[in-house]
Amino acid sequence: MKKLIALLLVAFSANAVYAADDCAARAAEKKLAGAAKNSFMKKCQADSGAAPENAECAMKAKEKKLAGAAKNSFMKKCSADAAAK
Numbered sequence: 001m002k003k004l005i006a007l008l009l010v011a012f013s014a015n016a017v018y019a020a021d022d023c024a025a026r027a028a029e030k031k032l033a034g035a036a037k038n039s040f041m042k043k044c045q046a047d048s049g050a051a052p053e054n055a056e057c058a059m060k061a062k063e064k065k066l067a068g069a070a071k072n073s074f075m076k077k078c079s080a081d082a083a084a085k
Helices: 001-028 034-047 057-064 066-084
Strands: none
Touching: 001 034, 057 066
16 A cells, blocks of 8 residues: 555656646746746646645645645645655
């Protein structure tokens, strides 16, 4: 089961990286900066079906029924901990 989750995370990460690169290139073409760029990137990645940076952390946050600032804080810490492994 852990191997399956690891494989899914790798697949989602690859998709997210590709989507982020594509969206960043499109934002550069449009010469966006600041809030306009952030808004465009968020919408572009959502439209492209990019997975969250860390699907496992997202699942844990959902299990804990976190929302808003608590979820953001949890996701940031969880992603940092996962990157440190």
